[in-house]
Amino acid sequence: MEDMIFYDRIQFAFTITFHYLFPQLTMGLSLLIVLFKGAFLRTGKEIYNNAARFWMKIFALNFAMGVVTGIPMEFQFGTNWAKFSELTGSIVGQTLAMEGMFSFFLESSFLGLFLFGEKLIGQRLHFLSGFLVFLGSWASGWFILATNAWMQHPVGFEIVDNGKFVLTNFSALFTNPWLLPSYLHNQMASLVTASFVMAGTGAIYLLLKRHSEYGKLFLKVGVIAGVISTILVAFPTGDLNAKNVVKYQPITFAAMEGLFETSEGGAEIVLIGQPNMKTRELHNKIAVPNFLSFLTYQNWDAQVLGLEEFDEELWPTNIPGLYYGYHIMVGLGTIFIGMMCLSAFFLYRKKLNKMRWLLWSLLLAVPFPYIANIAGWYTAELGRQPWLVYGLMPTAMGASPNVSSGNALFTLLGFVGLYLLLGLLFVLLVGKIVYKGPNPQNH
Numbered sequence: 001m002e003d004m005i006f007y008d009r010i011q012f013a014f015t016i017t018f019h020y021l022f023p024q025l026t027m028g029l030s031l032l033i034v035l036f037k038g039a040f041l042r043t044g045k046e047i048y049n050n051a052a053r054f055w056m057k058i059f060a061l062n063f064a065m066g067v068v069t070g071i072p073m074e075f076q077f078g079t080n081w082a083k084f085s086e087l088t089g090s091i092v093g094q095t096l097a098m099e100g101m102f103s104f105f106l107e108s109s110f111l112g113l114f115l116f117g118e119k120l121i122g123q124r125l126h127f128l129s130g131f132l133v134f135l136g137s138w139a140s141g142w143f144i145l146a147t148n149a150w151m152q153h154p155v156g157f158e159i160v161d162n163g164k165f166v167l168t169n170f171s172a173l174f175t176n177p178w179l180l181p182s183y184l185h186n187q188m189a190s191l192v193t194a195s196f197v198m199a200g201t202g203a204i205y206l207l208l209k210r211h212s213e214y215g216k217l218f219l220k221v222g223v224i225a226g227v228i229s230t231i232l233v234a235f236p237t238g239d240l241n242a243k244n245v246v247k248y249q250p251i252t253f254a255a256m257e258g259l260f261e262t263s264e265g266g267a268e269i270v271l272i273g274q275p276n277m278k279t280r281e282l283h284n285k286i287a288v289p290n291f292l293s294f295l296t297y298q299n300w301d302a303q304v305l306g307l308e309e310f311d312e313e314l315w316p317t318n319i320p321g322l323y324y325g326y327h328i329m330v331g332l333g334t335i336f337i338g339m340m341c342l343s344a345f346f347l348y349r350k351k352l353n354k355m356r357w358l359l360w361s362l363l364l365a366v367p368f369p370y371i372a373n374i375a376g377w378y379t380a381e382l383g384r385q386p387w388l389v390y391g392l393m394p395t396a397m398g399a400s401p402n403v404s405s406g407n408a409l410f411t412l413l414g415f416v417g418l419y420l421l422l423g424l425l426f427v428l429l430v431g432k433i434v435y436k437g438p439n440p441q442n443h
Contacts, residue, residue, distance in 0.1 A: 005399050007408035008080040013381075014412060015073045017374055018419050022066035024373045027141055027187060028194025029059050030134035032225060033214075037127045051217060052130065054438030055198070056114055058430060059133075063111060065426050069419065080408060084388055084398030089163045089210055091157060092147050095173060099143035102347060106264070107136030145183045146173055152391050153178035153248050156249060165389070178248065181240035182380075188233040189376060192336060193369040195226035195425055199343070200366040201434060203359040211437040216353055219362075223347050225350040226340035239295070245383065249390065251310045252383035255319045256326040258282045266290035267304035275320050280307075317385045325378035332372040339365060 033055050040048035074096070077085045085093075110132040118126045156172025157165050167173070199222025205215030245253045254260075260268050260280040269292035273285030293302040307315060314323050343362060346352040352359075384390055388398040 001403040002401065004408065005396055007170055007405045008399050008403070011080060011408050011412040011415065012076055015076065015415055017065065017068065019069040019073050020374065020377065021370060022062040022069065024190045024193050024370065025197060026062045026066065027137045028191035029055060030135045030137045031191065032113050032194055032198060032221060033059060034130050034134045037130045041123060047213060047217060050438045051214060057433050060111060060115060061426065061429055062093050065422065068422065072415070080400055080403055082399050082400040086391070087163055087393065088220060088389060091150060091165050094167070095143050095147040099140050103136045103139035103143060105284055107133055110136065125441055141187060144272060145186060146176070146179055149176045149182055150181040151389050152384055154392060159283060178244055181237060181244055185233060185237035185241045188229050188237050189373050191225060191229035193373060195222045195229055196362070196366050196369045198222035200363045203363040206353055207356065207359050207363070211439065214438050220347060221350065223340060223343045227344045230333065230336040234337065243296070249304055249383060251307065251314055252316060254305060254307045255316045256261050256379065256383060258323050259304060261308050262303060263304040264303065266301045267292040269295065277319060309322055316383055318382050322379060322382040325375045325382060328375040329372050332368055336369065367428065
């Protein structure tokens with residue numbers, strides 16, 4: 001039974017990790033595309049319109065990959081996690097269905113119109129179609145995060161005699177106190193990814209001295225959006241998220257921060273350290289005294305509960321993974337703020353375009369927002385363990401009893417092989433688009 005659950009979890013973790021490589025770019029990129037199209041309508045400069053078309057091609061490829069990799073992931077609710085679907089389907093099924101019926105069809109319908117209908121519908125309606133693509137992509141995130149928020153902090157339900165969860169308050173799904181902070185944090189994180197991708201693309205054009213005007217534009221927009229999003233992803237959205245974890249999942253918060261013991265007179269924040277589960281301490285740590293208490297409660301001497309205060313059976317099942325995931329996310333986020341603020345300073349001084357070392361830094365940094373986003377999601381999901389529905393449904397209860405560990409492992413290997421091929425194809429196609437560039441003759 002333990003092997004079966006392990007392979008079920010590994011398979012879902014792999015498929016959702018690969019899937020989320022694509023929507024995390026499309027959600028942020030859709031906003032920047034709308035800004036480009038709006039700038040064209042306002043100024044009449046064709047460079048903005050060409051930029052919007054160029055990035056919508058990359059958006060479309062990401063969208064297609066997101067669809068292809070998202071469908072198998074959805075089917076796993078019925079294959080590997082059938083009991084979870086049976087018991088909670090009347091709740092999570094509603095938000096997932098709304099994501100498919102409303103946001104997905106809105107996004108996909110107007111994506112086609114934006115890609116192929118510009119001459120047919122005119123520029124104002126073309127802008128509107130781009131805006132509706134943006135609206136659909138962000139609405140998709142809202143419904144998915146509403147589902148996850150209910151699993152993290154279940155509200156508006158009752159459990160009937162047969163063990164099923166029944167929704168008693170529909171509006172509670174969307175007024176869940178867990179939802180808005182996690183949604184805003186997620187959307188700002190996706191904008192961080194889009195900003196680095198755009199700035200990195202601009203940097204490569206300037207380094208290669210090709211499509212230089214577009215390179216300067218992409219670099220400028222990417223850096224400005226990057227400064228805003230990297231700050232907002234830390235504060236207030238990240239801060240609000242952390243306060244939610246403290247309030248509703250204090251065991252998770254203690255594990256994230258590596259707090260095995262309750263500190264009297266203020267808790268330190270650990271910048272670097274390695275958790276040792278045998279001795280239940282952090283090795284080689286570098287910490288700032290009392291700073292965690294201040295960030296959490298705005299009081300330097302406030303008490304923050306350690307893991308020792310809670311039943312060990314309720315501890316997250318993978319504390320080192322949770323700890324490292326959280327610290328990777330926070331560490332990279334801090335670096336992103338520094339990089340984008342430094343780039344913005346030199347952009348303001350009109351020196352950024354010629355600073356090759358900084359252009360190379362922005363280019364080489366492109367993969368790291370993806371890593372930070374995935375680490376953030378691992379933090380959320382490892383933090384919820386050992387529950388599928390926090391405090392109510394253990395993970396083992398949601399697994400499909402008739403799917404063997406061998407079946408799960410076999411299909412996992414199939415997914416790995418297939419997704420490797422899809423990933424290589426995606427990189428080649430995006431590389432081809434970037435190589436051709438956004439010049440008008442390429443449209």
